Amino acid sequence: MMVEIRALLSSDANAVVARIADQLANDAEYHPLVNGFVDRDALYETILRAHNATWVAYEDEQLVGHLYGAVLSDTTHPRAAWTGPDGVSFDTEHELSVLVERASAAWLAADASRHYVWVLAEESRLDSWRTLGYAALSVRGVMRLADREPRPVPEGFTLRDATLEDMDRILDLDEIIDVAQGDTVGLGAKDRDETRKEITSLLDDPEVRHFVIESAHDVVAQAITFLLPSRRGSFEHTLYLSEVAVDPTVQGRGVASAMIDAILERAQGDGFRYAEAQWRVTNPQADSFWRGYGLVPTYVRLERTLR
Numbered sequence: 488m489m490v491e492i493r494a495l496l497s498s499d500a501n502a503v504v505a506r507i508a509d510q511l512a513n514d515a516e517y518h519p520l521v522n523g524f525v526d527r528d529a530l531y532e533t534i535l536r537a538h539n540a541t542w543v544a545y546e547d548e549q550l551v552g553h554l555y556g557a558v559l560s561d562t563t564h565p566r567a568a569w570t571g572p573d574g575v576s577f578d579t580e581h582e583l584s585v586l587v588e589r590a591s592a593a594w595l596a597a598d599a600s601r602h603y604v605w606v607l608a609e610e611s612r613l614d615s616w617r618t619l620g621y622a623a624l625s626v627r628g629v630m631r632l633a634d635r636e637p638r639p640v641p642e643g644f645t646l647r648d649a650t651l652e653d654m655d656r657i658l659d660l661d662e663i664i665d666v667a668q669g670d671t672v673g674l675g676a677k678d679r680d681e682t683r684k685e686i687t688s689l690l691d692d693p694e695v696r697h698f699v700i701e702s703a704h705d706v707v708a709q710a711i712t713f714l715l716p717s718r719r720g721s722f723e724h725t726l727y728l729s730e731v732a733v734d735p736t737v738q739g740r741g742v743a744s745a746m747i748d749a750i751l752e753r754a755q756g757d758g759f760r761y762a763e764a765q766w767r768v769t770n771p772q773a774d775s776f777w778r779g780y781g782l783v784p785t786y787v788r789l790e791r792t793l794r
């Protein structure tokens with residue numbers, strides 16, 4: 488059967504909403520840490536606004552798939568097209584491949600060099616994209632705070648809020664993350680002055696908490712946390728954990744586990760119900776740390792080079 492691709496028309500929006508809502512409901516059933524909630528009216532409006540970045544697939548006059556990809560650029564990424572968990576639906580790999588082919592031509596014309604897509608962490612879904620040349624970049628992991636098993640902070644280590652006086656150690660710890668993530672050259676690499684400015688503004692930001700762990704009057708670990716803004720597939724009341732690093736001299740002694748424990752204990756008291764983090768698939772320390780801690784991958788970010 489011939490699959491036809493065209494730009495989304497307003498008359499397609501209802502059918503696209505129904506496909507997304509069904510898919511998210513299925514995802515949530517498959518994966519209890521995925522939030523399947525969809526506000527259909529809001530989604531309908533979003534889809535209409537995004538009509539010039541959305542393609543739909545028709546077969547036998549039936550809508551059989553859609554693909555949305557916004558072309559964005561920021562300081563850490565080259566110009567790229569981004570697709571979230573609600574940005575794509577398809578019934579067969581053939582439909583996906585013709586949708587991607589059509590959208591890729593438009594993304595290239597808009598000067599994007601890559602396409603990133605968040606895909607449910609489920610092998611057959613991931614395979615559909617791998618077949619098209621996509622490869623995993625990072626993972627989104629989630630845990631329910633009620634499922635936590637508290638452990639005490641190890642002897643001699645204390646958790647406290649970071650201050651400007653910790654700046655030099657924070658910069659050291661940030662470099663440890665850059666090295667672990669392979670961000671020491673190219674676009675990902677930041678210089679210390681730039682990072683210093685970012686940290687100063689984060690320390691000032693009432694929405695963000697910057698924690699450090701102190702041992703023998705030295706800062707040996709850090710983590711940054713904030714309320715995760717609403718996003719498709721994630722739950723409300725989710726604490727986002729970021730910039731987690733432990734000085735190599737004390738790694739492997741339970742410091743990160745205990746730090747995250749203490750942070751999540753407080754977060755639970757503050758009404759948070761979930762925790763989320765993101766890590767690169769190329770960072771084995773982070774991968775085994777977060778999985779071992781209890782975060783379960785919900786979505787995988789895949790990437791394909793467009794040119």
Ligand SMILES: CC(C)(COP(=O)(O)OP(=O)(O)OC[C@H]1O[C@@H](n2cnc3c(N)ncnc32)[C@H](O)[C@@H]1OP(=O)(O)O)[C@@H](O)C(=O)NCCC(=O)NCCS
Nearest residue numbers: 667731732733738739740741742743744766773775776779
């Ligand atoms: C990931 C990191 C924060 C873990 O800190 P840590 O204090 O060493 O972790 P813990 O001692 O609490 O270890 C808990 C688990 O993490 C995993 N882990 C820790 N170090 C590891 C290593 N070198 N290699 C593989 N797994 C490791 C293990 O599963 C370990 O469980 P186990 O002790 O039962 O074997 C630390 O290795 C680090 O700072 N890495 C560099 C920065 C980084 O990658 N940050 C994460 C960015 S998303």
